[in-house]
Every structure is written in structure tokens, then in C-alpha cells.
Amino acid sequence: MRFDLISIFPDYFAPLRLSLMGKAEQTGLVDLHAHDLRDWATGKHRSVDDTPYGGGAGMVMRADVWARALDEVLSVPLPEPCGEGAPASFRRVLAIPTPSGTPLTQARVEDLAHADQIIVACGRYEGIDARVAEHYRGAGVEVVEFSIGDYVLNGGEVAAMVLTEAVARLLDGFMGNPDSLVEESHSGAGLLEYPVYTKPREFRALEIPDVLLGGNHAAIERWRRDRAIEKTTRVRPDLALSLDASSLTAEDRAALASCGVAYTRDGTAYRLQVRLAQPDDAAAVSELAARTFPDVCPSSLPAEAIEEHIATQLSPTVFEAVLSSPEEHRLFVAEVEGALVGYVLTHVGAHALPGDLVRPGRVEEGSAYLSKCYVDEEWRGSGIADALIERAVADAGEAGHAAVVLGTNRSNKKAQNFYKRHGFRKRSSRTFEVGGVRNYDVVMVRDLTA
Ligand code: SAM
Numbered sequence: 001m002r003f004d005l006i007s008i009f010p011d012y013f014a015p016l017r018l019s020l021m022g023k024a025e026q027t028g029l030v031d032l033h034a035h036d037l038r039d040w041a042t043g044k045h046r047s048v049d050d051t052p053y054g055g056g057a058g059m060v061m062r063a064d065v066w067a068r069a070l071d072e073v074l075s076v077p078l079p080e081p082c083g084e085g086a087p088a089s090f091r092r093v094l095a096i097p098t099p100s101g102t103p104l105t106q107a108r109v110e111d112l113a114h115a116d117q118i119i120v121a122c123g124r125y126e127g128i129d130a131r132v133a134e135h136y137r138g139a140g141v142e143v144v145e146f147s148i149g150d151y152v153l154n155g156g157e158v159a160a161m162v163l164t165e166a167v168a169r170l171l172d173g174f175m176g177n178p179d180s181l182v183e184e185s186h187s188g189a190g191l192l193e194y195p196v197y198t199k200p201r202e203f204r205a206l207e208i209p210d211v212l213l214g215g216n217h218a219a220i221e222r223w224r225r226d227r228a229i230e231k232t233t234r235v236r237p238d239l240a241l242s243l244d245a246s247s248l249t250a251e252d253r254a255a256l257a258s259c260g261v262a263y264t265r266d267g268t269a270y271r272l273q274v275r276l277a278q279p280d281d282a283a284a285v286s287e288l289a290a291r292t293f294p295d296v297c298p299s300s301l302p303a304e305a306i307e308e309h310i311a312t313q314l315s316p317t318v319f320e321a322v323l324s325s326p327e328e329h330r331l332f333v334a335e336v337e338g339a340l341v342g343y344v345l346t347h348v349g350a351h352a353l354p355g356d357l358v359r360p361g362r363v364e365e366g367s368a369y370l371s372k373c374y375v376d377e378e379w380r381g382s383g384i385a386d387a388l389i390e391r392a393v394a395d396a397g398e399a400g401h402a403a404v405v406l407g408t409n410r411s412n413k414k415a416q417n418f419y420k421r422h423g424f425r426k427r428s429s430r431t432f433e434v435g436g437v438r439n440y441d442v443v444m445v446r447d448l449t450a
Helices: 010-017 019-026 063-073 106-112 131-138 157-168 217-235 250-258 279-296 303-313 316-323 384-398 413-421
Strands: 002-007 031-036 092-103 117-121 142-147 261-263 269-276 329-336 339-347 368-375 403-409 425-434 437-447
Touching: 002 010, 002 063, 002 157, 010 019, 010 031, 010 157, 019 031, 019 157, 031 063, 063 117, 063 131, 092 106, 092 131, 092 157, 106 142, 106 157, 117 157, 131 142, 142 157, 217 250, 250 261, 250 269, 250 384, 269 384, 279 303, 279 316, 279 329, 279 339, 279 368, 316 329, 329 384, 339 384, 368 384, 384 403, 384 413, 403 413, 413 437
Parallel strands: 002 031, 002 117, 092 117, 092 142, 368 403
Antiparallel strands: 261 269, 269 329, 329 339, 339 368, 403 437, 425 437
């Protein structure tokens, strides 16, 4: 790929001949040309700037000087593309650095890496006469006005080097190990990179996370992905809300939801808040409970039994009572754009466990009992249920409980796998009646003492 960097300070670009960039130039992967804009200036002083029309401070770079330079550089012959499928015409891009341009992103850089020639017109003073971009755009040239950040530099040279290096390192053969490009920040799904570590193993009392020393590659990959998600949501919430949803796994969605970002099935992202419910949430929780409960009932359960259960067990009055005693009942809700979309209820008081579980030896004494976790249909698969469960478990742990216990229908393997993913293990079974119908549950326990 050919780069033409035009500036009144062409010596600025000397560092591009160092390191990997220098090697890429030597091997012919990049063809780097630094030009002095003054070579196209005329007159005794070879002046490239003049006072601004309309008045004001500073000088503006002249369009006529830039046009002479750009006409010439835009028409230099390029090496004929070779090989099957080689494009019939060249892609030449005129890149103009300016703090008022669109932010330079990895996606833009990835696109520019397919160009044949990039010409960078480096401004100085108050910038380049606006008619330069207008003229070349009008003439059919691909013009990219880009900014490298929300701050102002003295000139476009640093921005030109940023663009050149960011593009060149994506060219096939530039990196010694092309795998280095795969998991970088801003690549793939759009996450920032996870933290990286090397020797020494101990540095000023700071240690390497255990998982990286264990050799379990799947666990390492998961840990890295979770750290990347956590960092992206914390440092760049804008990026966390615009990820490529098609590349997110169920585990990614769970990690995102735990960090306050939920993706719908169609790939739209929302900010999510998981919080302890307050007494004035009772009516909304009751509505949520009433619309989610029927979805999980076995088909054998008659409609009247479901209705009766909703009327007697999930009424606003029941939830008012629950929310009035947070020392016994812990109810967390998931809220998206002011609406409740999921909840989890744990009983933690002295009588937390249902009678059939208290029998000696069945579950640890002092266990918290996770009695309900429901999420609105449209939010299933978004990771919200995972975030709710983790929040309830963390809450039980903070309160000193040895374990969290739950019962789930024995035929619902999906739910059992879900709880397994959250560290619950099958312990025993139980039976109970709803509306005169016998139900069979597996009892699962998550040990909090480990
Ligand atoms: N008057 C201009 C403005 O307020 O937008 C700033 C001109 S600046 C002093 C001079 C040159 O530095 C610009 O023409 C551009 O080439 C370069 N430059 C400064 N900040 C930049 C940034 N954040 N991104 C890209 N180029 C920048």
C-alpha cells in the first residue's frame, strides 16, 4: 500500500522508518512518501498560507497550493494489481486530519486497510481552506476528514502517523504473529482488551490471578472475556452499548448484564439496573410475577390452578408483606428504562427454608432459600436472569449464609443447566402440590463456604 504524507514539516515522519513500520517499508509491504508542501508553493517566500476571509485570528492554508500538490500525488501511477480477482481500478483515499472530523476508529482503519493509496494532507495554523475537501469530494475522490481525539494539536503530522501505523499494521504480513491482531481492543465484538501479565510472578506484592496459572484454557478464555466485558462497561459504556450482538454468547450476555448492560434477542442494547426492591415496587412486582409465572408452569397444571396461585400467592398484598421485611426476604428487581423486567426472591430469615428441606442432613443449616427468579419473556436470553441470580447469591454470601438452596422442576433440564452454570449442584429431590397437582423438584445447592 502506498502512503503519501504531505506537510510543511516532512521530517516529522522520520520515526515511521523505525521498528515494524521500517521493516514493512524495506520489504515493500508499504511504500512511504513524505512530501514537502512548499515544493508546490510559488513566489519568493513559497508561502502556503494567508489571512482568513471574514477576519479572525491565525492563518489558513491556501487551497491553490494544496490543489497543485494533491493533483500530482493523486495521479501518481500505482503498481498494477495482480492475481485473480484483482480490482479493475485503484482505491485512492484523501485523508485530511482535523479536530472537527469524524473520530478515527478501528472499524474505519480496517476499511482503509483495503485502499491502494492513502494521501494525508496535514494542516497547520487554523487548518486548510475548506474548498480543498469540497473540491476533491465533488470530483469523485474518496475524502475522509478524521480526528484522532477531542483535543487540538498544532498540526496534522501526528494524526497522519497515527493513521499510517494503524492501517499498515493490519496489512497481511505486517505483524510477525497475525494472531496478535485477533483479540485486541476494538477488534471482533468491539470489546476492550482484558488485562495482560508476564514475569515476574510476584511484583511488589501484586500477584497473577490464579486462573492464569492453572492451565485450564477454557477457564482462562472465560476469565479474559469477563474482564474485557467488565472493563468495557466501566471505561467505555458507549462501546459496551454498541457491541456486535451476533458475536455474544450466553456467558457474555450474563457478564454484560451483571455489569449493567442488557442485549435483547434482536441485538438492541439497554442500560440495566439490578437493585433491591422497595416497598413501593410491590404493585409492579406483583404484575411482573403474574405475567411471568404461567410461562414456567408445566402443561399438566390446569389454568384455574395457575389463576388461583397468582391471586393468592403473587398479589400486591403478598409482595407488600415481603418488601416490608427485608431482614427475612430479599427481593431484587431488574429495571430497564423505568420498567421492571425481572426479579429474584430469596428468603434469609430464621424460617427461610421450606419445611421439607429443614430435615437434618438435607441442606446446610443457615442456608438461604432462593424461591423465585423470573424474567419477562422478551428479556430471556439477555443475561438478566444470570445477573439476578448472582446478585441474590452475593447478597446471601454477604449476609453470612453458608449456602443457597433452591428447588426446580425435575423435567426442566434447561433451568437445571442454568443453575449449574451458576455453581448450583443437585443435592436431593422433593414433591409438593399446586392446585391439587403433584410436582416433582430437584433440590440444588450452591455452597458459599468454598
Ligand atoms: N482551527 C482548527 C479547529 O479549531 O478545528 C484547529 C487547527 S489545528 C491548530 C491545526 C491542524 O492540526 C489541523 O488542521 C489538523 O491537521 C491538525 N489537528 C489538530 N488537532 C487534531 C486532531 N484532534 N485530530 C486530527 N488532526 C488534528
